[in-house]
Amino acid sequence: MKLVKVFSGLALTASVLLLTACGSGQKEDTSLKDIQDKGTLTVAMNPEFAPFEFKALVNGKDTIVGADVEIANAIGKELGVKVKFSSMSFNNVLASLQSGKADIAISGISATKERAKVYDFSESYYESVNVVIVKKSDLSKYTSTADFENASVATQKGTIQEAVAKDQLKGAKVVSLVQNGEMINELKSSQVDAVVFEKPIAEAYVAKNDDLAIAEVKLESSDSDAYAVAMPKGSTALKEKIDKVIKELKDSGKIDQFVQDAYDLSVSGAE
Structure with missing residues (x-):
């Protein structure tokens, strides 16, 4: 009987140790607490996507503005923290989350399945439509993807x-560049024949360049063309707060207003 009790006690101890080990392997989600404790939300973005994020003179000061900026500020207000914008090239925006240089990334980012394996994403806040910009003189030349x-x-x-x-543009030679402005300059100087942009961004560039136009070419959209806020993987508590903000902004129509206001500003001569 004593032997049975000894073995029972050992088994119970082993079970407790096993449960403790399993529990210790689960990383605690401090995504929200960490931001609130430091009092600052660092947002990674590439300010070359008017009307979502771009630079303009505000009270004589070079400032990052746009629809995504307004969304980020609304998130900061909900969290009760200051918002700090960190400007960088687009191909570094998501990487900044992994390196810990930013808390969230909001820069016209499409929440693809591949990206979702590495990052957490909020609910979508804008549905993107892609278009092709060409020289106005070439509009009749490019009327289908086959062209x-x-x-x-x-x-x-x-x-x-x-x-x-x-x-979708089969047979085309795709030239990948870092800066949006560089792409437009390459098109205007005939170094490339066309540029692919999201529609609001394309409209802003065309409005400021009389020699450019949006081609009547239909590009197919997919679920991955929706914009969302990116976070480090495992940011459950932070995502819950951000989703709440996005839902409120969408339901109230404020996001559409943010985009329209930023578009108006971007075509008024602001750089």
Whole structure:
């Protein structure tokens, strides 16, 4: 009987140790607490996506503005913290989350299945439509995706548009560049034949360049064309708060207003 009790006690101890070991292997979610404790929300973005994020003179000071900026500020208000914007190239925006240099990334980021394996994403806040910009004099030349065979098409490195151009503009030579302004300059100087952009961004560039136009070419959209806020993997508590903010902004129509106001500002001469 004593032997049975000894073995029972050992088994119970082993079970407790096993449960403790399993529990200790689960990382505690401090995504929300960490931000609130430091009092600052660091947001990674590439301010070259008017009307979502771009630079403009505000009270004589070079400032990052746009629809995504307004969304980030609303998130900061909900969390009760200050918002700090960290400007960088688009292909570094998501990487900054992994390195710990930013708490969230909001920069017209499409929540693809591949990206979701590495990052957490909020509910979508804007549905993206992709278009092709060409020279106005070439509008009649490019009326279907097939017309881009052997054409040189610029896209921004690391973006969904890079994949869209490769998948849908069959036979085109895709040139991946880092800066949006560089892509537009390459088009205007005939170094490339076309540029693939999200529609609001394309409209802003066309409005400021009389020699450019949006081609009447239909590009297919997918679920991955929806914009969302990116976070480090495992940010459950933070995602819950951000989703709450996005739902409120969408339901009230404020996000659409943010985009319209930023578009108006972007075409008024602001850089």
